[in-house]
Amino acid sequence: MSRKNYAVVGLGSIGFGVAQSLLRAGLNPVGCNRSERSRKAFEALGGRTSADVAEFAAQTDVLILCVVNAEQVEQVLFGNHGAAAELKRGSLVISCVTVKPAFSESVGDRLESMGILYLDAPVSGGPAQSAAGQLSIMASGSEEAFAAAETALSAMASSVRRLGDRPGRGSAMKVVNQLLAGAHIAVAAEAMALGLRMGLQAEDIYAVITSAAANSWMFETRMKHVVSGDYTPLSTVDIFVKDLGIVTQTSLEQSMPVPLASAALQRFVEAHAAGYGKEADAAIIKTVPGIGLPEQKSGR
Amino acid sequence: MSRKNYAVVGLGSIGFGVAQSLLRAGLNPVGCNRSERSRKAFEALGGRTSADVAEFAAQTDVLILCVVNAEQVEQVLFGNHGAAAELKRGSLVISCVTVKPAFSESVGDRLESMGILYLDAPVSGGPAQSAAGQLSIMASGSEEAFAAAETALSAMASSVRRLGDRPGRGSAMKVVNQLLAGAHIAVAAEAMALGLRMGLQAEDIYAVITSAAANSWMFETRMKHVVSGDYTPLSTVDIFVKDLGIVTQTSLEQSMPVPLASAALQRFVEAHAAGYGKEADAAIIKTVPGIGLPEQKSGR
Numbered sequence: 001m002s003r004k005n006y007a008v009v010g011l012g013s014i015g016f017g018v019a020q021s022l023l024r025a026g027l028n029p030v031g032c033n034r035s036e037r038s039r040k041a042f043e044a045l046g047g048r049t050s051a052d053v054a055e056f057a058a059q060t061d062v063l064i065l066c067v068v069n070a071e072q073v074e075q076v077l078f079g080n081h082g083a084a085a086e087l088k089r090g091s092l093v094i095s096c097v098t099v100k101p102a103f104s105e106s107v108g109d110r111l112e113s114m115g116i117l118y119l120d121a122p123v124s125g126g127p128a129q130s131a132a133g134q135l136s137i138m139a140s141g142s143e144e145a146f147a148a149a150e151t152a153l154s155a156m157a158s159s160v161r162r163l164g165d166r167p168g169r170g171s172a173m174k175v176v177n178q179l180l181a182g183a184h185i186a187v188a189a190e191a192m193a194l195g196l197r198m199g200l201q202a203e204d205i206y207a208v209i210t211s212a213a214a215n216s217w218m219f220e221t222r223m224k225h226v227v228s229g230d231y232t233p234l235s236t237v238d239i240f241v242k243d244l245g246i247v248t249q250t251s252l253e254q255s256m257p258v259p260l261a262s263a264a265l266q267r268f269v270e271a272h273a274a275g276y277g278k279e280a281d282a283a284i285i286k287t288v289p290g291i292g293l294p295e296q297k298s299g300r
Numbered sequence: 301m302s303r304k305n306y307a308v309v310g311l312g313s314i315g316f317g318v319a320q321s322l323l324r325a326g327l328n329p330v331g332c333n334r335s336e337r338s339r340k341a342f343e344a345l346g347g348r349t350s351a352d353v354a355e356f357a358a359q360t361d362v363l364i365l366c367v368v369n370a371e372q373v374e375q376v377l378f379g380n381h382g383a384a385a386e387l388k389r390g391s392l393v394i395s396c397v398t399v400k401p402a403f404s405e406s407v408g409d410r411l412e413s414m415g416i417l418y419l420d421a422p423v424s425g426g427p428a429q430s431a432a433g434q435l436s437i438m439a440s441g442s443e444e445a446f447a448a449a450e451t452a453l454s455a456m457a458s459s460v461r462r463l464g465d466r467p468g469r470g471s472a473m474k475v476v477n478q479l480l481a482g483a484h485i486a487v488a489a490e491a492m493a494l495g496l497r498m499g500l501q502a503e504d505i506y507a508v509i510t511s512a513a514a515n516s517w518m519f520e521t522r523m524k525h526v527v528s529g530d531y532t533p534l535s536t537v538d539i540f541v542k543d544l545g546i547v548t549q550t551s552l553e554q555s556m557p558v559p560l561a562s563a564a565l566q567r568f569v570e571a572h573a574a575g576y577g578k579e580a581d582a583a584i585i586k587t588v589p590g591i592g593l594p595e596q597k598s599g600r
Contacts (some may be wrong), residue, residue, distance in 0.1 A: 005415055038556050101498060107368055124512040138508055161508050163500065172498040176491045180514035183487040187560050191479045194547075197556045198401060198472040200463065208473055212424040214480035216516035242372075255498045256588075259566070260487050261560040288556075 003092070003148060004029070007158035009053055009076055009083075010234045012037040014096060014123060015066025017130025018156050022064075023047050024133065025155035030056050030062075057086035059248060069242060070099040073107060089115035092148040096123050096137075098243055100250050101168040101175065103166035103187055108141070108167030116146040118155075120167040123173035123269040124156070134158040138171035140176070175250050179261045182271035184218035185240065188284040192226055196291040202227045225282035237284060238277040239241045303361035303392070305500060306330070309376055309383075311338040314396060314423060315366025317430025318456050319321055323347050324433065325447060326456035328358050329364075357386035362452055363393045370399040373407060389415035392448040396423050398543055400550050401468040401475065408441070408467030417445040420467040423457070424473035426534060434458040438477070440469035465562075474552050476485075478543040479561045483516035485540065486564035489585040491519075492526055496591040502527045525582035529596035537584060538577040540568045 006029035008019040015033075019042055022029040031042040031049045039049040050056050053076055057063065063083060065073055073095060077084045086264040087093070093111055095104065095118070108118040129135050135156050139146070140163040153160050158282040191214075195205045206227050210220050225231050244265035251258040267284045276283040285293065306329035308319040315333075319342055322329040329340040331349045339349040350356050353376055357363065365373055365384060373395060377384045387393070393411055395404065395418070408418040419441040429435050435456050439446070440463040453460050463469040491514075495505045506527050510520050525531050544565035551558040567584045572595040585593065 087392070112543070119569070124508075124514070136508075136512055159511065161503055161504065169500065171493065171503070172500055175498070175506055176495040176500065177496060177509065177512055177514045179491045179517065180487060180509060180516070183490075183560065184516060187480060187483040187487065190483075190558050190560050191476045194479060194551055194556050194558060195472065195476040197554045198475070198550075200469065200472055200476065204461065204463055205473070205476055208424075208436075209309045209477065209480060211459065212436055212477055213517050213521075214424070216480070216484060216518075217513050218429075218516075219480065221513075240364050251494055254494065254497045255590075256434065256488050256494050258494060259563040260483065260560055263563050266559070293558075 003151065004286040005059050005061045006064070006152065007032060007056055007060045007062070007139055008066060009062045010031045010068070010072070011042055012066060012068065013127045013281070014130045014135075016042065017127055017132070018064060018066055019047060020045060021132050021133035021155045022152065027155060030060070032056070045153065050086040052081070053083045054081040054086060057083040058088070060087065060146065061091050063087065063091065064152060065093065065095040065097055067097055070098065070103045073097050073099065073292060076157050077107065084114055084116065087116050090117070092117040092119065092145060092153060094119045094121050094149055094298070096121055096226070098174050098178065098246060099108070099171055100246055100253075101171040102253060104171040105168040117142065117148055118167055119149045120170035121147045121149070122170050124177055131157075137161070138163060138170045138173040140164045141167055145171065175247050179247045181218060181259050182240045182247065184216045184267070185222050186267045186284065188216065188219040188223050189226075189267065189282060192223055193285055193291050195290040196293065202294050220280035222282040226285055227294060229294045231279040231283045233278065235281050236278055237268055237271045237281050239266070240281055241242040241272050244268060248268065303451065305359050306360045306364070306452065307332060307356055307360045307362070308364045308366060310365065310367035310372070311342055312366060313427045314370065314430045314435075316342065317427055317432070318364060318366055319347060320345060320431050321433035321455045322444055322452065327451065328456060331481040332356070332359070353383045354380070354381040355387060355402070357383040357406055357496040360387065361391050362448065363387065363391065364452060365393065365395040365397055367397055369397065370403045371531050373397050373399065377407065380412065384411060384414055384416065387416050392415070392417040392419065392420045392445060394421050394449055394452060398420055398422055398474050398478065398546060400553075401471040401547055402553060404471040405466070405468040417442065417448055418467055419445040419449045420470035421449070422470050423464055424477055430456075437461070437583070438463060438470045440464045441452040443469055475547055478548045479558065481518060482540045482544040482547065482568070483564040484516045484521050485581050486567045486584065488516065488519040488523050489567065491583060493588040493591050496593070502594050506516055522580070522582040525580045526585055527594060529594045531583045533578065535581050536578055537571045537581050539579070540581055541565070541572050544568060
C-alpha cells in the first residue's frame with residue numbers, strides 16, 4: 001500500500017513542529033486544529049488545514065495524533081464523528097500523546113479490530129526539537145505499523161527507539177521518562193530553596209551544581225528561571241500536574257510504590273493551586289515561603 | 301608566615317588522593333591514619349606517615365581533614381590529645397569533611413578563639429578526581445584562610461568556588477549538592493524499578509533515558525550497576541544514609557521542608573536495614589520486590 005495522504009491532529013507545542021517537519025519533507029500533511037489561530041499559522045507556511053478530523057479521515061493513510069491527553073485521543077478517534085470509523089482498512093494511526101500504557105494498549109486493540117494499524121509513539125523533546133524534525137521517539141507496535149510509519153518518523157525524529165511489537169511499551173517508557181523529568185524539577189527546586197534559605201546566592205548554587213556530579217539536565221535548564229527571576233514558560237507547571245498524575249496512576253495499577261514521584265506531584269499540584277499553573281514549571285519554587293527568590297531584572 | 305609543613309588526616313577515598321596530590325606537588329605531607337594498611341600504601345608512594353595526629357601537629361602549618369564525619373573532626377581537633385591544642389597560632393585547618401553547616405561554624409569559632417585559621421572546604425568528586433588533583437571544592441572562610449590555603453588547594457583541586465568569608469557556607473553548598481545527588485539516585489532507582497515492573501528491558505531504559513532530557517549524571521553512572529547486575533561499590537548506600545541524614549537535619553534546623561530528600565533518605569535506610577549498606581548506592585533498587593533485576597553475567 002502506498003501512503004500518500006498524511007494528517008497531523010493537534011497543532012500545539014509538539015504537533016505544530018511535526019506538521020512543519022512533514023511539510024518540509026514534501027508529505028503535504030493536513031494540519032487539524034479547532035483553533036483558527038493555529039490553522040492560520042500553519043497555512044502561512046503553505047500547509048493545508050482543517051478544523052474537523054471527519055472531513056479528511058477517509059482520504060488519510062497516516063494520521064498522527066499530537067493532542068493533549070487521553071480524553072482527546074478518545075474523542076478524536078472514537079467520539080462523535082470520530083476518525084476511526086472513517087479511516088480505511090490498512091491505514092495507520094501514530095499517537096505521540098502521553099497517556100497511560102493501558103490506555104494506549106486499549107486504543108491499539110480497538111483499532112486492530114477495525115483493521116487499522118497503530119503505533120504507540122510518545123516523544124521526548126520540546127517545540128524547538130519538534131520544529132527541527134529532531135524529536136526522540138520511544139515506539140512500540142507491529143512490524144507492519146513500523147514499516148508504514150517509516151517515512152513520517154524519518155521526517156519527525158532524529159532517533160526512534162523500538163520497544164517491541166505491542167502497543168503500550170512506548171507509553172511505558174514515556175512514564176519512566178516523565179517520572180524522572182518531573183522528579184528532577186521538584187528536586188532542583190527543593191535544593192535551590194534550601195540553599196537560598198541557608199543564605200547562599202542563586203548564581204553560586206547554579207554555578208557549583210551545574211559543574212558537579214549533582215547536576216541534571218532539568219536542574220541546568222529549569223533553575224535558569226530561578227536565577228533570572230523570569231518564569232516565562234517553555235513547559236508549564238500544569239504539564240507535570242498531568243504527567244506525574246499519569247505516572248502515579250500507572251504505579252498504582254502496577255502495585256509499585258513511587259514515593260519520590262508522588263512527593264514531586266504534590267509540589268506541582270500545590271503550585272497549580274497557588275495560581276502558578278501556566279508559568280514555567282520551575283515556578284513550583286514560588287510556593288516556598290521565606291527564601292528571598294531573585295526577582296526579574298527590569299529593562300530586559 | 302611561610303607554610304612548609306603539611307599534613308592530611310584520614311587516608312580514605314578522598315584523603316588518600318589529597319595526600320598523593322600534595323606529594324606530587326612537592327609539599328611532602330604527613331599522611332595520618334590509624335590503619336596500618338593505609339599508611340603502608342602511602343609510604344609505598346614515598347610519603348611520610350603517622351598514626352597519631354598529636355605526634356606532628358605542633359610542627360604542622362596546614363592540617364587538612366579528610367576524615368569520615370563530624371564526630372571524627374571533633375575527636376581529631378578537640379578530643380583527648382587533639383590537634384588544636386598543639387597547633388601553632390596562625391596555622392591553618394582545612395576541612396573537606398561533609399558536616400552540618402552549623403557544626404562547621406562552631407569548629408571555625410573555636411579555632412579562631414585559639415588563633416588558628418579555618419577553611420570550610422567540602423569537596424565534590426570521587427577517588428579518581430582526588431588522586432588526579434581534580435577535586436571541585438566549595439569553600440568559605442576569611443581572606444587570610446584562603447591565602448594560607450592557596451598552595452594546598454592548587455594541588456588538590458581543579459576548581460575552587462569561593463562562597464564568602466564565613467565558615468559554614470561551604471558546608472551549606474555541600475548540603476545542597478548532596479540533596480541533589482542522593483535524591484537523583486533514589487529517583488533513578490524508582491524510575492528503573494517501575495520500568496522493569498512494566499516489562500521494559502533495563503538496557504532499553506538506560507539507552508533512552510541517557511539520551512533524553514530526563515537524564516542526570518547520577519542516573520547515567522549509577523544505573524550502569526543495575527544494567528550489569530554488578531553492585532561493586534564506588535560509593536556505598538551507607539554514604540547516603542549519612543549525607544541525606546545531614547541534609548534532613550539541616551532542613552529541620554532551617555524550618556524548610558524537603559519532602560523528596562526525606563523520601564530518598566528512607567530508601568537508603570531501607571536498603572541499609574536489608575543488608576546492602578556496603579554495596580554500591582544503586583543497590584537501593586534491590587529492596588523493590590518483583591521487578592526481575594538483571595543478574596551479573598558470570599565469567600567476568
